[in-house]
Amino acid sequence: MLAARPLQPAPTDPAPPTHEHAVAERLLAATNEMAARYGLARLSLGDVASHAGVSRQTLYRYFSSKDELLRAVVLREVATVAAHAQTAARGETTLALALQALFAALLEGANRHPLLQRLLATEADALLPLLTQDAGTAQGHLTEMIREVLAQRSVATEARQGQAAELAMRVLLSRAISPGQESTATAAEVLAAAVLGVLVGETPNSRRDTGRHAATNPQSVSPTSCLFREGGSQPPRAPMRAHPRGRPQSRPEVPQPCCAPEPGAKFGPEVLGAGK
Numbered sequence: 489m490l491a492a493r494p495l496q497p498a499p500t501d502p503a504p505p506t507h508e509h510a511v512a513e514r515l516l517a518a519t520n521e522m523a524a525r526y527g528l529a530r531l532s533l534g535d536v537a538s539h540a541g542v543s544r545q546t547l548y549r550y551f552s553s554k555d556e557l558l559r560a561v562v563l564r565e566v567a568t569v570a571a572h573a574q575t576a577a578r579g580e581t582t583l584a585l586a587l588q589a590l591f592a593a594l595l596e597g598a599n600r601h602p603l604l605q606r607l608l609a610t611e612a613d614a615l616l617p618l619l620t621q622d623a624g625t626a627q628g629h630l631t632e633m634i635r636e637v638l639a640q641r642s643v644a645t646e647a648r649q650g651q652a653a654e655l656a657m658r659v660l661l662s663r664a665i666s667p668g669q670e671s672t673a674t675a676a677e678v679l680a681a682a683v684l685g686v687l688v689g690e691t692p693n694s695r696r697d698t699g700r701h702a703a704t705n706p707q708s709v710s711p712t713s714c715l716f717r718e719g720g721s722q723p724p725r726a727p728m729r730a731h732p733r734g735r736p737q738s739r740p741e742v743p744q745p746c747c748a749p750e751p752g753a754k755f756g757p758e759v760l761g762a763g764k
Contacts, residue, residue, distance in 0.1 A: 512550050514540040519561045524602040528558065528614050559625065562618045565604070566626040569597035570633045583641040587680035588673075590637060591660065594630075595672045598664040608665065619661060631657040644687040652686040 518540040523531050533554055537547040551557040573593035580586040598604055607615040619626045635653040642649060659679050668675065 508550075511540075511542060511546065515542070515547060515550060515557070516561050516564050519557055520565060520603055523558070523561065524606050527606060528611050533557070559618055561603075562626055563629060565601060566619075566629055569594060569601065570630060572597060574633065574637065577637060583638075584680055584684060586637065586641060587656075587683055588676045590634070590676075591656070591679050592672050592676035594660055595663060595675060598660075599667070599672065604664065612665065616665065619665075627657055627661060630660060638683075638687070642687055648687050648689065652683045655686055656683050 515536060518536050519531070522536060522539060531554070533547055534544050536557070537544045540547075547557075551560065573590050576593040577586040577590035580589050604615070631653045634656050635649055638644070638649040638652060639646075644652075656679060659682070663675060670678075
């Protein structure tokens with residue numbers, strides 16, 4: 489006889505935003521709008537408070553300084569763009585297509601964002617610390633979001649997923665700050681191929697160097713071997729040859745990093761997460 493299942497609580501709607509949350513959102517929205525219009529140098533906390541319909545004292549209850557307020561605004565906007573990108577990737581059937589859709593949406597969102605484009609044009613030096621410094625910044629949010637996408641669709645190890653997410657985050661921030669000549673779609677395809685290369689631990693070129701066993705057994709390949717022609721998580725070190733008098737000779741020159749996997753490179757089901 490089957491045991492009766494315990495009653496589950498009925499689903500409830502998300503709690504409505506509190507007054508404090510609503511005030512914080514108004515302050516962030518006002519800061520985003522005014523910074524995009526006037527820039528950071530001309531932005532004052534008094535003007536932000538007035539635009540949000542609160543007193544300056546109320547603003548300081550939520551944000552102790554202008555820098556803290558700006559970091560919160562940048563993180564909020566990055567999270568919004570990232571949420572749209574995740575939605576774009578969710579409908580794709582393979583990891584490769586999902587990554588291309590994710591990266592293309594992130595780059596397109598950055599290209600069209602009024603605040604980001606204003607700061608890049610007039611105050612680029614002030615933007616970089618807001619994106620990269622301190623915990624809980626844009627780079628941390630992007631890395632975690634990409635890691636979640638990889639965890640849902642890839643069976644690669646957590647270490648490889650973390651390295652791939654870190655690589656993608658740094659390339660995305662770099663291209664958002666300094667766009668290249670190629671189209672967004674091309675940039676997304678190239679970055680997706682590079683991320684897949686980190687997950688599998690090899691590139692089409694490295695297969696010839698690491699041998700048949702490495703090519704057919706991804707677990708035998710180091711997570712970052714795709715960054716070097718001869719494989720391995722660190723640059724390969726050639727064995728030291730004995731000197732006639734017993735002193736070791738110097739090692740040969742270390743091979744230089746190779747290029748990322750070519751767009752359209754084929755990867756096995758152990759990386760693409762087939763069947764998920």
